[in-house]
Amino acid sequence: MIQPRSIFEKIWNSHVIREMGDGVFLLYVDRHIIQESASGQAFDGLRRASRSVRRPDLTFGVTDHIVSTRPGRTVDSNPEGRELITLMERNCSEHGIELFDLADARQGIEHVVAPELGLITPGMTVVCADSHTPTNGALGAYAWGFGTSDVEHVLATQTVLQRKPKALRVTFAGRLGKDVCAKDLILYLIGKEGTQAARGYAIEYCGPVIRAMSMEGRMTICNMSIEFGGRAGMIGPDDTTYEYIAGRDYAPKGAHWQAALDQWRTLNTDEQALFDKEIRVNCSEIAPQVTWGTTPGDVVGIDENIPDPVLIGDPVRRAMAEQALHYIGLKPNQPLEGIPINVAFIGSCTNSRLSDLQAAAAIVKGRKVAKGVRALVVPGSTSVKRAAEALGLNKVFLDAGFDWREAGCSMCLGINDDQVAPGERCMATSNRNFEHRQGPNSRTHLASPASVAAAAVTGVITDVRKLAHA
């Protein structure tokens, strides 16, 4: 009898080239995505060793982190980023790597662009020097982020060295309540289990709630696998996956499509497959989530109060919670609802796809951004931007007083010209709320697109369930 295996196990086994000993394996890489903020050194290394890129046709470059997202932006709009952006252009052209740069209609945040172009299909190994690479796992791929030295290794050999992770299965059962979406599920999971719970694991998300979820929602969940401590997060492919991929630029076509489908259908986890750890989440009890502290695990339902560190038994964790509250400028037991904000940011590889913008627009339509609040929408890719404009969403946001931007990482992290000012409080759809993440002494609250839109129009952290929707 063939031993039942998980999708992770199947992808792993079909990509191992050699066991190197000491638990380390050499794996074949199907897709390598590179971005401007983390590839320069790798190309320098190649040059020093007089090596070339082994498979430029399997390597794709994007400029996203450092670029300005201001309307009409050029490479010069953010002078501090110019050097890295032009270096990226030089490196890609020298090595024959396709680059989606600012002038390209396919530009955007790498983890939005790669699935959108059909570059990612089930069963692939996908790597990139960026921690949110697991986003691509939503398509049934094994996708993970690594460091710059690994970039050089993959560029030179199209292989990567890795220790085999353990397998974790998270089952989302029950039903989603009103205004509860993928972002709330993943924040809730991280809050309940902790930011290290998936450390050393490749995660498979499954269950009826995942099966009923759109590809974009699945990407949001897989995106935050790293905030849950995981190496990778993935979802077995189904008709939703195949429909999403069909017809995309780089997706298999014609006879190749049928052959690919036949192969993808063999990938799902076998019924009796064993996992090293299992977690079950009852989605029926989840309210819209908002973070109160400085890790994505510092999160509660919008109808709850900020926890009191005094009640935390472990002295290290108690001190961390106290420090988080001090940094974020809030008090124990304070209700989250009603806390005034300065900035609302809708964007990032977690929540900047068309359905995210639609969910936000449904709240914003017919309302105005609250006085004193700076609000911006940054589509995840130029193609998302165009699609949103075709639906008139840009008009909804602009009429309300939002900025409507070009694609890029923008205010998700403070390494471009968008920053949250010191002491300001920002409601953000991104994935990280660490100290100084959005700029020195910035304060970040993570939430879903609908919840951030609700805060933008009311000026305070708001229970989106209480607002009428367009």
Ligand SMILES: CC(C)[C@H](C(=O)O)[C@@H](O)C(=O)O
């Ligand atoms: C700059 C990049 C390497 C980094 C990452 O790895 O995630 C960034 O995308 C982030 O979100 O902090």
Ligand code: SF4
């Ligand atoms: S949007 Fe944010 S989290 Fe995503 S790749 Fe860019 S900086 Fe990293």
